[in-house]
Amino acid sequence: MTLLLTGSDVVALLSLDDCIASVEEAFRAHGEGRLHPPGLLSAHEERGAFHIKTASVNGRFGAKANANFPGLTPSIQGAMLLFDATNGRVLAILDSIELTVLRTGAATAVAAKHLARKDSRTAMIYGAGRQGRVQLESITRVLPIERAYVQDVDPSRAEAFAKEMSEKLKIEVSYDLQPKTYDLVITATPSKQAFLTTPAPFIAAVGADNPSKSEIDPRLMRASRVVADIVDQCADIGDLRTAIAANAMTRANVYAELGEIVAGRKPGRTRDDEQFIFDSTGCGFQDTAAASIAYDRAVEQKRGLEVNLAR
Numbered sequence: 001m002t003l004l005l006t007g008s009d010v011v012a013l014l015s016l017d018d019c020i021a022s023v024e025e026a027f028r029a030h031g032e033g034r035l036h037p038p039g040l041l042s043a044h045e046e047r048g049a050f051h052i053k054t055a056s057v058n059g060r061f062g063a064k065a066n067a068n069f070p071g072l073t074p075s076i077q078g079a080m081l082l083f084d085a086t087n088g089r090v091l092a093i094l095d096s097i098e099l100t101v102l103r104t105g106a107a108t109a110v111a112a113k114h115l116a117r118k119d120s121r122t123a124m125i126y127g128a129g130r131q132g133r134v135q136l137e138s139i140t141r142v143l144p145i146e147r148a149y150v151q152d153v154d155p156s157r158a159e160a161f162a163k164e165m166s167e168k169l170k171i172e173v174s175y176d177l178q179p180k181t182y183d184l185v186i187t188a189t190p191s192k193q194a195f196l197t198t199p200a201p202f203i204a205a206v207g208a209d210n211p212s213k214s215e216i217d218p219r220l221m222r223a224s225r226v227v228a229d230i231v232d233q234c235a236d237i238g239d240l241r242t243a244i245a246a247n248a249m250t251r252a253n254v255y256a257e258l259g260e261i262v263a264g265r266k267p268g269r270t271r272d273d274e275q276f277i278f279d280s281t282g283c284g285f286q287d288t289a290a291a292s293i294a295y296d297r298a299v300e301q302k303r304g305l306e307v308n309l310a311r
Helices: 007-013 016-031 096-115 130-139 155-169 218-223 231-237 239-245 258-262 284-301
Strands: 002-005 039-044 049-057 060-068 076-084 090-095 122-126 147-151 172-174 184-187 202-205 225-228 276-279 305-307
Touching (some): 002 007, 007 096, 016 096, 016 258, 016 284, 060 096, 060 284, 076 284, 090 096, 096 202, 096 258, 096 276, 130 155, 147 155, 155 172, 225 231, 225 239
Parallel strands (some): 122 147, 122 184, 184 202, 225 276
Antiparallel strands (some): 002 305, 039 049, 060 076
16 A cells, blocks of 8 residues: 655654754765665746656655746645655655755755854845745754844745744844844745855855756855765756856866765865855755655554555
8 A cells, every 4th residue: 555645744744853864864875875876857848847856765765756836826846756665666655845845954954064163153044935944943953043134035025034933943033134244044045046145154055956046156156165965966957057157166176965074975164264055956865765754654653545556
């Protein structure tokens, strides 16, 4: 039998802390060469695009198909297939939206843990959407963040974000920008034109996940230590792609993949004056690792709808 798990099921089964732990272990496995290279397939339509990401992790194979249609509501829809990699059995079909939101925030937390200053207390969030919210919540799990700022093209969204996250996280969150510098910056926007030009000790570039998006100025990329989730993927769809197209840097200029740092094969931050950029495009092994936790919990708790796909 195959389990069907809705978005509500995923939220109930998969905590952010568990997601961070599973994503970090997946990056470690990738850095140690214990995983097959993750796969990516994209197809573009007139009003949007489809992306399929795949990976095998700990005896499970996952394939996530997301549709991204900006301007529509909802703009992202999709499903995750989880297989037993030893016999091909379809274990589960999960709503992929909650899964994607959580694992993306988790990846930033893992990167911040290894690349940000340990005493980081101020954060700047560009983008007051759902991803911006989980990004801020994620970094507070690994860093002593005391104050955060948010900016959005819609000031009312930024104001609502600040009020909601202040109450939820019990830290000061403001949409009224005061300082010129921050310990940590996160870009989580659908921008199609690079807008971030100011350096920071740690920047997580989250929004650029297809060839039409861009957030980080190529000159800032060149001036920083760039850490990719997957170099080849970032060169195709991340901010690295924009920097390469502008002749600001090449793949060879990328400092490391995050997995190499998590696995201890390359050092992370060693000095306070270093500037790191994490180019986060989202990897299939993040999805598979997170989906596996949700599936195992569903089996334990007898949650979800069992179906026989063969009939």
